[in-house]
Every structure is written in structure tokens, then in C-alpha cells.
């Protein structure tokens with residue numbers, strides 16, 4: 001069964017931007033986007049919870065050729081799926097034959113969306129999203145872990161090649177590229193290798209399209225939304 005249309009539920013510059021970036025790489029602007037105002041807690045509405053019970057973005061709506069709509073959550077799974085579904089775009093090593101390149105891409109995709117994502121998320125929620133439950137020790141713990149364990153691994157890759165998985169741009173860069181920008185927003189990834197990588201990524205037309213809404217994003221919950229946010233957000 002073929003897919004005929006894709007729609008992304010999104011909020012600027014957060015995890016859904018990874019998927020938006022990849023969709024822009026694969027399809028230009030030939031897909032739909034609906035902004036879910038997360039600071040207004042729209043992700044907790046009964047209607048949205050039907051689409052994604054985890055009350056977050058990204059959610060991907062896949063329209064099938066028989067007209068059915070299916071929902072998918074988890075950005076990492078979307079990135080893996082989409083890169084494979086459009087093999088002619090060459091954003092992931094082929095899935096039907098064994099290759100060490102594919103093993104490396106899958107490894108780095110999962111590192112990016114689980115291990116590294118978890119550290120960045122802990123830093124972010126304790127700095128900007130949790131309010132009264134904020135814990136300084138957690139921020140320090142994950143900043144240290146990121147700086148001493150993640151940065152050297154990524155820097156070694158970028159000192160050798162222009163992209164995370166080698167000479168070619170791949171779907172993994174949509175995840176790790178965003179992770180590097182996220183880390184920089186929290187004072188990490190300051191080595192020139194990261195600035196050069198971020199510069200290369202941000203020149204890509206698909207990146208520019210995907211992040212064209214970045215001005216609508218704020219790291220912190222806007223003051224006038226804090227009260228509602230505090231009653232919903234579970235972290």
C-alpha cells in the first residue's frame with residue numbers, strides 16, 4: 001500500500017524540526033504542516049491525544065492511497081522510515097543489503113534520538129521547562145556527561161568528514177545537526193568543528209526552509225503561558 005501524502009504536526013525549532021528538515025530535503029515543500037502551539041498545551045487536547053497519546057511533537061500523519069490516515073509518533077522512527085521510503089534521494093545507505101555504512105548510520109541515528117537526546121532534554125527541562133521542580137545538579141550532571149562523552153565522539157567524526165556519517169549528507173545529519181544546535185543553545189559544542197558543521201548545515205536550502213519559523217520559538221516558556229504550562233507539562 002503506497003502513501004500519497006504526509007502531514008507533520010510540528011512546533012518551530014524543537015524535535016519536530018528534525019523531521020521537517022528531512023521532509024524538506026526529500027520533498028521540498030510538497031507536504032503539509034500543522035503547528036501545534038505546545039506552550040499553549042495544545043498537545044494535551046483530547047483531539048491531539050487521539051493522534052499522539054504521548055502529547056508531543058512530532059506526529060506524522062500518513063495518508064494511504066485508499067484514503068485512510070495513519071498516525072506515527074517518535075521522530076527517530078520517522079527519520080529512519082522516510083530515508084528508506086525515498087531511496088532515490090540517497091539519504092540512507094540501502095536497507096536491503098548489508099553494509100557497514102548502514103550499521104554506522106543506524107547506530108548514530110539511535111545515539112542521536114536516544115542517548116544524546118535524553119541528555120539535552122534533561123538540561124532543557126531543568127533549565128527552562130520545569131519551573132519549581134528545576135534541579136541544578138541534574139543540569140550539571142548532563143552538561144558534564146555531554147561535554148566529556150558526547151562532544152569528543154562527534155568532534156572526532158566531524159574532524160575527519162564533513163558529515164556525521166562520512167563524506168555524504170545523510171538523514172542522520174537532520175538529527176545530529178539539530179542536536180548540535182540544541183547543545184550550542186545551552187553553551188556546549190563550542191569547538192570550531194561544531195561551528196563549521198552548523199554553518200554547513202544551515203546553508204542547505206532544506207534547512208533554511210525547515211527553520212524559517214525559528215523566530216516563533218523561545219527557549220523558555222513565555223511568562224503569560226507559565227500558569228497553564230505548569231498544570232499540564234509532565235516532562
Ligand SMILES: N[C@@H](CCC(=O)N[C@@H](CS)C(=O)NCC(=O)O)C(=O)O
Nearest residue numbers: 014015055056057058074075076233
Ligand atoms: N521521543 C520523542 C519525544 C518528543 C517530545 O517530547 N517532544 C517535545 C518537544 S521537543 C514535546 O512536544 N513536548 C511537549 C509535552 O510533552 O508537553 C520524539 O523524539 O519524537
